[in-house]
Amino acid sequence: xxRILTIILNYKTADMTLQSAAAALREMAEIEGEIVxxxxxxxxGSFEVMQAHVDQENWSRVRVVQSPRNGxxxxxNNVGLQLGFSDGAAPDYYYVLNSDxxxxxxxxxxxxxxxxxxxxxxxxxSYIHGPEGDPHLTTFRFPSICSELEGAARFxxxxxxxxxxRVPIDVPATTQEVDxxxxxxxxxxxxxxxxxxxxxxxxFLYFEETDLCRRAKLAGWPTVFVRxxxxxxxxxxxxxxxxxxxxxxxxxxSRLHYFTKNHGWLYAVIATKTxxxxxxxxxxxxxxxxxxxxxxxxxxxxxxxHDTQYLMRTRRPVDExxxxxxxxxxxx
Numbered sequence: 001x002x003r004i005l006t007i008i009l010n011y012k013t014a015d016m017t018l019q020s021a022a023a024a025l026r027e028m029a030e031i032e033g034e035i036v037x038x039x040x041x042x043x044x045g046s047f048e049v050m051q052a053h054v055d056q057e058n059w060s061r062v063r064v065v066q067s068p069r070n071g072x073x074x075x076x077n078n079v080g081l082q083l084g085f086s087d088g089a090a091p092d093y094y095y096v097l098n099s100d101x102x103x104x105x106x107x108x109x110x111x112x113x114x115x116x117x118x119x120x121x122x123x124x125x126s127y128i129h130g131p132e133g134d135p136h137l138t139t140f141r142f143p144s145i146c147s148e149l150e151g152a153a154r155f156x157x158x159x160x161x162x163x164x165x166r167v168p169i170d171v172p173a174t175t176q177e178v179d180x181x182x183x184x185x186x187x188x189x190x191x192x193x194x195x196x197x198x199x200x201x202x203x204f205l206y207f208e209e210t211d212l213c214r215r216a217k218l219a220g221w222p223t224v225f226v227r228x229x230x231x232x233x234x235x236x237x238x239x240x241x242x243x244x245x246x247x248x249x250x251x252x253x254s255r256l257h258y259f260t261k262n263h264g265w266l267y268a269v270i271a272t273k274t275x276x277x278x279x280x281x282x283x284x285x286x287x288x289x290x291x292x293x294x295x296x297x298x299x300x301x302x303x304x305x306h307d308t309q310y311l312m313r314t315r316r317p318v319d320e321x322x323x324x325x326x327x328x329x330x331x332x
Contacts, residue, residue: 002116004033004108004187005091007080009073010099011039014046016234017099018053021062024097027108028061034085035062040076041069072250073183074199074208081198081329091190098184100234101128110229111187114175122192122221123213125181126229127171136233138182139169139225142214143258148271152278154294155285175227180213185231192221193329200261207254214262246297252306265311272307276300 006024010017017037024035037054039047051064063086067079077096084090093115095108103126111124128136141147146165150158159166169178186209196215199208213223259268279300285291 001032002092002112003085003089004028004031004093004095004112005080005083005085006033006035006095006097006108007077008035008037008097008099009040009076009080010037010042010046010050011070011076012042012044012046013099014042014044014049017046018050020097020099020102021059023102024095024108025059025062027103027105031108031112033061033091035059036080036083037062037064038067038076038080039064040067040071071201072204072208073206074203074212075201077183078198078201081193093187093189094193095187096183096185097231098233101184102232103185104230104232107185107229107231108187111185111226114224114226114229115187115189118224120220120222121177121224122189122216122219123181123223124187124226124229125183125223126185126231127225127227128182128184128231128233131232131234135171136182136184136235137168137171138184139172139178140167140181140210141165141169141179142210143167143255143271145267145271145274148275149278152275153281154278155281158278172225172227176225177222178225179217179223180210181223181225183209184233184235185229189221190329192216192219195219196221198329200257202257202261203254204250205254206251207258211258211262247299247302249306252303253310256307256310268307269311272303276304279303 006028008017008020008024021035021037028035037050039050047064047066054062054064065079065083067076070076081094093112095111097103107126111126114124115121125138128138130136144165146162147167150162150166196219200211203211216223256268259271282294283300286293
């Protein structure tokens with residue numbers, strides 16, 4: 001029977017993380033495997049609270065591990081990916097589950113069964129919905145210069161012309177291949193990670209799943225949205241994204257790193273200029289038609305300043321490796 005290691009990353013949400021672990025433990029009752037909770041250096045007593053709960057509930061299949069630093073989403077999950085099982089064995093699949101995500105009945109088994117039945121597929125992810133049943137958009141195409149224009153301009157004729165380049169994909173009604181999936185509920189084949197490496201830790205938060213799925217696809221391992229697997233998700237609990245007044249610097253860092261790493265500096269420059277053009281078109285139309293604001297405060301200005309300063313300061317060659325090179329799965 002295939003074995004799964006479920007990884008749940010906690011950052012200052014101990015109670016919710018334990019609820020997520022309980023839901024995953026229930027869904028893994030008939031599945032071989034373990035759950036590891038990684039506390040991403042919360043510094044608020046989360047580790048102690050979760051360890052005490054695991055001991056009290058006698059969850060023999062659950063471990064709580066303290067990460068020595070908060071390196072972000074990818075770095076925290078890499079800690080779990082490097083651990084393997086408590087007996088030292090390597091799992092057949094890794095299942096990354098958000099701390100604010102709760103697997104519904106049969107959800108983990110559905111991902112496992114799909115990957116077992118489709119050995120050419122690398123990653124499989126779930127249909128994500130809110131507590132009230134509202135679908136969450138988690139299916140996407142890879143970002144590009146054209147998608148930067150489409151997303152920033154928000155103009156019907158442009159969006160129709162570039163519909164095939166639009167990053168968000170309307171939630172599919174059936175199981176299908178996509179470019180990438182948000183990492184709220186994502187099962188990954190071990191041999192794929194052995195081939196392409198783990199999450200790139202240069203991404204503190206955002207774009208790390210995009211980059212990982214792109215590397216997998218280039219290596220011949222597609223990502224598939226499995227409609228039969230359903231997971232309840234609250235969303236943005238650890239990041240506080242819903243309350244952002246301005247985009248944080250790490251979002252701009254991640255966006256720029258994605259483009260420079262995967263397409264080179266010239267492409268990144270054009271992508272930013274294209275986004276600015278689209279943003280200016282949107283702002284002009286918003287002023288004329290008195291449309292409501294759609295971006296965080298000073299978004300376009302922050303984007304221009306960030307990318308200009310960073311590109312002028314670094315001027316790295318297009319083939320220079322990432323700040324934190326992607327580690328192989330076998331690295332200790």
